[in-house]
Every structure is written in structure tokens, then in C-alpha cells.
Amino acid sequence: MPAATDIMTPLWRGVVVLRIITAVFAVGAIIVHHGGFDRPDLGWAALAAIVIWTVLTCLAYSDDRTRCSHVIVADLLVTLALTACSAFVLSPQQLTEVAQRAPLLPTIWACGPVVAAGVHAGRLAGALFGAITAALEIWLRGAFTTDLACDALLLIGTGFVLGMAATAARQATEQLRRAARVEAATAERERLARSIHDSVVQVLARVRSRGGQLDGEAAELARLAGEQEFALRSLFSAQPPGAAGEQDLADAIQLLASPRVEVSIPATPVLLPASDVDELIAVVREALSNTARHGGPGAKSWVLVEDLDTEVMLTVRDNGPGINTEQLVDAASGGRMGVSRSIRGRVADLGGTVTLDTGPGRGTQWEVRLGRVRQGALR
Amino acid sequence: MIRVMVVDDHPIWRAGVARDLGERGFDVVATAVDGAAALRIIPAARPDVVLMDLHFGSGEPAGLSSPSGAETTGRIIDGWPDTRVLVLSASGAHADVLAAVQAGASGYLVKSASVEELVDAVRRTAEGDAVFTPGLAGLVLGEYRRMARQPRSDVPTLTERETEVLRQVATGRTARQIADALVISHRTVENHVQSALRKLQLHNRVELARYAIEHGLAE
Known part of the structure; x- marks a missing residue:
């Protein structure tokens, strides 16, 4: 297991960094656009929620034990909820009019769960999370435009490609680990062979050659020792x-x-x-x-x-x-x-x-x- | 009296073989745990025959930088051309045995050989004969076959007769039986075997010299 964790850790670190950068972007966007909000108070609350949730998810994604499906699904739900808040916070113009459109509250911060799902569960999960996030945005905007299509494609594509990369990395690690295991087994076998060869086999050979010169029971024991000597030698060669x-x-x-x-x-x-x-x-x-x-x-x-x-x-x-x-x-x-x-x-x-x-x-x-x-x- | 040195890292074997040979009228002048020790002792001990195990460093703490069995064999033959080396190995490591024989060992006996076979082998080695067990014949034959597969013209080859004799040895026939089967003298059989071995050892020396010159190791 340690090997697989090792290869996934840099990917998760990337998820965390992306989460923080996009959070900064989202905060900036709220500050810039809050003048036109219908409900600025709710806007500030959303800003606080984004910051707090960013901290929580970053902590969760930084530790191998808390990177689980529950956390990622919760991340998606919270992100969707904050996205949905845009319907109350933004003015109708900001929401739907193409010329004056402001970004939805989480802006590109919404890509967080998509990326996390891709890394955690592969390309299909990544693409699915991307599609859900994109669908909500399209529904909120009330119209399907080229810009929205671009967003949707980027979200789904990011989840899909990251998922593929994560799966490939995991498989490569697994193969490496299997190879390492075979190598370790071979080395151990050689070590055992060597130590048995140098101790047991030598003694058996000695018993065989010395006892072979004697009569009766000693000769019989020598013969038995000889058989075991050959069996061991064959086994290890x-x-x-x-x-x-x-x-x-x-x-x-x-x-x-x-x-x-x-x-x-x-x-x-x-x-x-x-x-x-x-x-x-x-x-x-x-x-x-x-x-x-x-x-x-x-x-x-x-x-x-x-x-x-x-x-x-x-x-x-x-x-x-x-x-x-x-x-x-x-x-x-x-x-x-x-x-x-x-x-x-x-x-x-x-x-x-x-x-x-x-x-x-x-x-x-x-x-x-x-x-x-x-x-x-x-x- | 034939002077023998036993080189083996395993105490039970070293003592056992020394005792067996001592009881049968050999003079065991020295024992050594590894190649380095053997090379240190040999100038004082001056044995006629060195009984050499090929694996050092497991039965008893041996020198970390000890040369391998094959290398030790080569150095003994270089420094004391009158000394003969008989490889006595429990090992199935055929490549090591072959390397030791190429380096100049006169024969190879498995450790499972009986005391009578060992005594006979040491005596024959001291007389200058090659101790050709079936296993060694198979190794030497295999080495010639391997060289024949190479696209080189300067490798030694066996005559038809030598091949025939080696194959007979490798399938367990005694020199007497081979002599009878091929209608030649016992001595001629021995000569064919010796010749096969010598060509291999000579080739090994040429290769080593060439390697040394190519890599600037020779003066």
C-alpha cells in the first residue's frame, strides 16, 4: 500500500493547491462584483463559506485517511449549494444577461470536487462530477450559450483526463510493486538457497560420504542423508x-x-x-x-x-x-x-x-x- | 608423500576432508578459509595439490575482499606452476566450475563423491592427470559448443575424436571402456581429454592477455 500512496500524494497535493488558488480567485470575483449583487450580505456569507470549506477540504485531501468518497461527495454537494446560492445573490442581469453577466459565486472554484473525483475514482467519476456541476450552471443561467458549452466541456474533460492519469499512475505503481515483489521473492529464495546450501547441504553431504564407508544402519542413514542432499540441491537450483x-x-x-x-x-x-x-x-x-x-x-x-x-x-x-x-x-x-x-x-x-x-x-x-x-x- | 592444501570456508568440510586424506597417507600441509588466505599461506606450505571449494564467505567469516575460487586458481597456477588445483564443489554453479577449469584447475569433483573417489582424484591430480568427471566433460563439451556458435574464427575447436571421447566421458564411461570401444590405448584417451582441456585453458589465457592489452592493463 505505501507505494500506491506515494504515487497519489503529488496528485492530491495538486488538487489542494488548485483548490486554494481557485478560492482566491472566487473571493476576488465576489469582491469585484458585490456592488451589483441583489443580496450582498448573502454574498459575503458565501465568501466566508468558500474560505471555510476550502480550508476543510484541503485538510481532508492532505491526509491519506480522509480522502474518501464521502468527503468528495460532500465537497460536491457543498459546492453545488454555493453555486445554487448565486440564484439569490446575483441580480437577474448578472445571472442571465449575456452583456452584463457576472460569474457565479464559486467561479472556477467549482472545479474542486470534479478534480478530486477524477483523482480518487477515475475518469468516469471525474466526468460525471463535471457534468453535474456544468448542468447546474446551465440551469441557473437559463440558457445554453457557447461560453457555457466551453465551461461544461472543460469541466467534464478535466475530470475525465485527470481520472485517466490517476488510474494509469495507479496501475503503473501496481505493476512496479508486483515486479518488486517478484524480485524480493527471488532474492529471498537465493538467500535461503545459499544459507541452506552452505550449512545443511554440506553437513548432509558429509554424513553421506562418511557414513557411506560404514556398514549396517550407518550406511542406511548415509543413504537417506544423500537423498535429502540431492533433493535440497535440486529444489534450490x-x-x-x-x-x-x-x-x-x-x-x-x-x-x-x-x-x-x-x-x-x-x-x-x-x-x-x-x-x-x-x-x-x-x-x-x-x-x-x-x-x-x-x-x-x-x-x-x-x-x-x-x-x-x-x-x-x-x-x-x-x-x-x-x-x-x-x-x-x-x-x-x-x-x-x-x-x-x-x-x-x-x-x-x-x-x-x-x-x-x-x-x-x-x-x-x-x-x-x-x-x-x-x-x-x-x- | 603428496602435500595437500584444503581451501574451504566450511569448517566441517575442511576438517573432514583433511582427516580423510590424512588417514589415507596424504600430508595435509595447510587449510584455508578463502582464496585470500590460501594465497597468503601457499608460499610457505608449498602443496602439490590444492583442493579448492569455489564459494567463500558463508560458513565462517572470510575476508570480504577475497578473490573468487576461479581467480584464486588462476593466481596459484601463475605463481606456482608445479602446484595443481583440484576443484571440489558442492555447488551446482556450473559457470563457476567452468571458470575455475579455464583458469587452470586440473579437474573437478563434486562434494558428494565418495572418499575413495576423492583419494583417487587427488592422487591422479598429483601425477598430472586431468580428473574428468562426467559433469566436467559435459561442461567442457558445452563450452566448445558455445564457442562454435559464435561468429569468430579464432576460437579453439575439438577434433572429431576429442568430441567423441568427451561425450563418452560425459555419459559415464571409464577411460578403459572408452579405449576398448574406440580401439585405442588408455593413454591416448587420456591425451585426448588433456588436449581438450589445454586448448580451453590456452584460449582463456589469450583472451585475458588480449583484454589486458585492449584495456591498457599490461605494461
């Missing part, structure tokens, strides 16, 4: 998706790292459309879970991401027993959704190619290539 729906494949792949999965990625981001990244991750997961199911207890996997500019290459290899090619064919012909078919299907849908290199005792290696559509080529 994940980046939010970048601009234009692109995501860093290398970063996403890194989340799959575990004591049994080693990930090799370039130091620079490998950007692909976010949907492609999701699909490739699903492919890698499938290959990894296949290794976990059939690879035996000692099987390890390696994932390599390479960015060849025109295409992205993804290699998933394990040192398991390998898939028997005949088994693969059996699985496919038997109607079961074999891992091979599923992976091939996914990659084909993306428009990429898969090479499978496997055989008994050789481990399994998937090589996925996905051509990159250059952004420039699309435009």
Missing part, C-alpha cells in the same frame, strides 16, 4: 520459466540428479519452448525409471545435454544389463506399451529422432535429437 515461454532444459534435467543419476550439462542455458522441455523431461524420466526397474541394484545412469545450436541432443545411458532386442519386439507385438515405443512416440510427436543402442551386457543408451525452430524463422 530450479529456475522459474524465462520469458516467452522458454525454459532451460539443462536446468530442468539437473533436477533429475540423484545418487544413481549423474547429469552433465553445459554452463550456459539450453532454451527450448517450455512444453518441449516438459516432454523431454518425461522421456528422460521414462528411460531412468526403466533402468531403475530392470537395471539391477548397482545400475547407474548418466544424462548428457548438448546444445548444437540448430538442434538439442540428449543422451541417457545406463550401465545395466541392457535390453534384449527380442524382448523389445515381443513387448511391442504383444500389445504392451513397451518403454521403447512410448519413448519413440513422445519424441516423434515433438518432431525429434531417437536412436537406441542396447544389447545384452552392453547397457542401454538413448540418444534423442530435437531440431530447434529458430525464432527468427517464424516471424
